[in-house]
Amino acid sequence: MSERKASVERNTLETQIKVAINLDGTGQAKFDVGVPFLEHMLDQIARHGLIDLDIFCKGDLHIDDHHTVEDVGITLGQAFAKAVGDKKGMTRYGHSYVPLDEALSRVVIDFSGRPGLVMHVPYTRATVGGFDVDLFQEFFQGFVNHAQVSLHIDNLRGTNTHHQIETVFKAFGRALRMALELDPRMAGQMPSTKGCL
Numbered sequence: 001m002s003e004r005k006a007s008v009e010r011n012t013l014e015t016q017i018k019v020a021i022n023l024d025g026t027g028q029a030k031f032d033v034g035v036p037f038l039e040h041m042l043d044q045i046a047r048h049g050l051i052d053l054d055i056f057c058k059g060d061l062h063i064d065d066h067h068t069v070e071d072v073g074i075t076l077g078q079a080f081a082k083a084v085g086d087k088k089g090m091t092r093y094g095h096s097y098v099p100l101d102e103a104l105s106r107v108v109i110d111f112s113g114r115p116g117l118v119m120h121v122p123y124t125r126a127t128v129g130g131f132d133v134d135l136f137q138e139f140f141q142g143f144v145n146h147a148q149v150s151l152h153i154d155n156l157r158g159t160n161t162h163h164q165i166e167t168v169f170k171a172f173g174r175a176l177r178m179a180l181e182l183d184p185r186m187a188g189q190m191p192s193t194k195g196c197l
């Protein structure tokens, strides 16, 4: 098996980003993106996905967090597309339910080769510690467009906004872990009767 690692650099007038990932890691995470709440969420992907993540972003935070959050999603998606390679022997589908006290979320992912996002998170507040939680829609849309995955995100219940979105990211990490798992019984075959993804 070739190593499932990737490094991507993406530079625009709004953000300068470097992402390095190892899909077969242990959850080692290093972040320098300037948005603490986003870093707290990215940490959930690393820990619960057992993916090593090293993300640096210098963004135009003097305007607001929007470009940074969206562009980190885009660049992370590009890194995933590169790291999964030809997807031979990969489980392909993944899902997870994660609770956190009163909150419960479900995330379902398919490394289909086609971008699609359905996200339903009825936030009870618009911000957490000054962070605009609406931006996570932009994060996931950026990720989906570039990782070329179908992603269904549902927060099923929850009254605390921090809990609502944290369960989404934990379930996202767990769903990724399931989908990325290499299944020895597949003996390197494609997880599709079409023969390609």
Ligand SMILES: [Mn+2]
Binding pocket: 040, 162, 166
């Ligand atoms: Mn938390």
